[in-house]
Amino acid sequence: xKKKQNIIRIIDVxxxxxxxxxxxxxxKLQKTMINMYLNDMGIYQSEFGFPxxxxxxxxxxxxxxxxxxxxxxxxxLEGWVRAIKEDVIKATQKTNIRHLNLSISTSDQMIxxxxxxxxxxxxxxxxxxxxxxxxxxxxxxxxxxxAEDASRSDLEYLVEFAMAAKESGACRVRYCxxxxxxxxxxxxxxxxxxxxxxxxxxxxxCHNDLGMVVAVSVAxxxxxxxxxxxxxxNTTVNxxxxxxxxxxxxxxxxxxxxxxxxxxxxxxxxxxxxxxxWKIAKYASYAFGIPIPVNQVAVGENAFAHESGIHADxxxxxxxxxxxxxxxxxxxxxxxxxxxxxxxxxxxxSGIKGFRNVYExxxxxxxxxxxxxxxxxxxxxxNVHTQKPLTQDELAFIAKYPNIAKKIFVMAPLTQKRRxx
Ligand SMILES: [Zn+2]
Numbered sequence: 001x002k003k004k005q006n007i008i009r010i011i012d013v014x015x016x017x018x019x020x021x022x023x024x025x026x027x028k029l030q031k032t033m034i035n036m037y038l039n040d041m042g043i044y045q046s047e048f049g050f051p052x053x054x055x056x057x058x059x060x061x062x063x064x065x066x067x068x069x070x071x072x073x074x075x076x077l078e079g080w081v082r083a084i085k086e087d088v089i090k091a092t093q094k095t096n097i098r099h100l101n102l103s104i105s106t107s108d109q110m111i112x113x114x115x116x117x118x119x120x121x122x123x124x125x126x127x128x129x130x131x132x133x134x135x136x137x138x139x140x141x142x143x144x145x146x147a148e149d150a151s152r153s154d155l156e157y158l159v160e161f162a163m164a165a166k167e168s169g170a171c172r173v174r175y176c177x178x179x180x181x182x183x184x185x186x187x188x189x190x191x192x193x194x195x196x197x198x199x200x201x202x203x204x205x206c207h208n209d210l211g212m213v214v215a216v217s218v219a220x221x222x223x224x225x226x227x228x229x230x231x232x233x234n235t236t237v238n239x240x241x242x243x244x245x246x247x248x249x250x251x252x253x254x255x256x257x258x259x260x261x262x263x264x265x266x267x268x269x270x271x272x273x274x275x276x277x278w279k280i281a282k283y284a285s286y287a288f289g290i291p292i293p294v295n296q297v298a299v300g301e302n303a304f305a306h307e308s309g310i311h312a313d314x315x316x317x318x319x320x321x322x323x324x325x326x327x328x329x330x331x332x333x334x335x336x337x338x339x340x341x342x343x344x345x346x347x348x349x350s351g352i353k354g355f356r357n358v359y360e361x362x363x364x365x366x367x368x369x370x371x372x373x374x375x376x377x378x379x380x381x382x383n384v385h386t387q388k389p390l391t392q393d394e395l396a397f398i399a400k401y402p403n404i405a406k407k408i409f410v411m412a413p414l415t416q417k418r419r420x421x
Pocket of ligand 1: 178207242
């Protein structure tokens with residue numbers, strides 16, 4: 001049977017789900033770098049933050065400026081808000097955002113357990129519809145509607161909810177397996193029913209509480225495609241996210257490209273360049289301060305290591321004996337230079353001499369002393385935020401976009417009085 005040519009795209013949520021997680025966080029410069037790497041990798045969309053949260057405002061607007069300058073293009077930068085009218089209004093007042101996902105709980109457990117009688121199931125739909133209409137009024141181009149805890153929601157109610165979202169102008173519905181409750185079979189059946197009944201593209205947002213997150217995500221996408229709508233899988237770099245995490249970006253891409261049931265049968269967004277996988281995984285690990293497990297899919301130290309006699313001999317004779325995909329495909333295999341002698345790093349207390357030495361090594365030159373001093377000041381501030389030596393790409397970014405960088409570093413808590421205005 002010929003499969004329909006609907007497409008699976010990736011929406012990475014590292015800068016939202018990843019950073020909201022306990023013990024995990026990124027400085028705004030690091031979030032910006034993640035957006036840059038995702039864009040380099042050809043990822044369709046980055047859920048890049050929280051437009052209602054004050055400390056995000058400058059970062060979000062600065063990244064939207066980068067999009068205008070062509071530095072963050074063609075990636076779509078989309079923000080996460082609650083599906084209430086006030087959040088949509090605030091988001092569009094505080095930022096120049098043009099793409100939003102509006103989120104509200106749809107399960108009986110959460111409607112009763114979180115809203116405590118404040119909202120009925122009908123109220124939830126009404127609230128969401130009002131928020132979607134408001135987003136339309138505010139000129140939001142892409143409106144996604146998130147059904148939080150969709151996997152524990154009554155399926156017929158979910159259909160009603162998604163239909164109302166579609167009719168009020170939403171472009172997609174996000175099926176959230178918020179607690180990782182689905183298995184690949186249940187999500188397939190539920191998403192197939194939802195997609196067939198509503199005929200709207202489906203986002204799959206899944207969690208790893210039962211260790212099945214990648215399988216569940218791709219099974220949900222398969223259901224959407226088989227039902228004749230596009231699928232959007234939510235991922236995070238290295239799978240970092242709430243509790244046991246989200247679907248790992250690289251694993252999801254590899255599963256669609258190389259697993260027996262997907263390879264050659266389902267169409268993955270052709271813009272994706274997996275060669276950037278190694279770089280983004282390493283950067284996220286450094287920025288979050290979370291090591292990549294030795295057995296991590298594709299980017300772990302052991303992903304292409306062979307030791308036992310039969311395996312090593314087999315891999316040497318023909319890599320396909322023991323390797324399903326090539327390390328070159330992931331951007332691995334290039335030697336990495338590790339400085340073992342003297343190292344000058346740039347940081348919050350750096351002086352001009354050391355700073356110039358660092359930039360000379362990157363072959364970045366400054367017009368004059370004034371420019372060098374200006375960039376040094378920004379580098380100091382960057383390091384105040386990241387609290388670890390700045391990477392070469394971070395340093396190059398600051399030198400290339402000093403005004404954007406400055407904006408990203410500025411954070412001023414609002415006083416209650418000012419907030420009322
Ligand atoms: Zn989540």
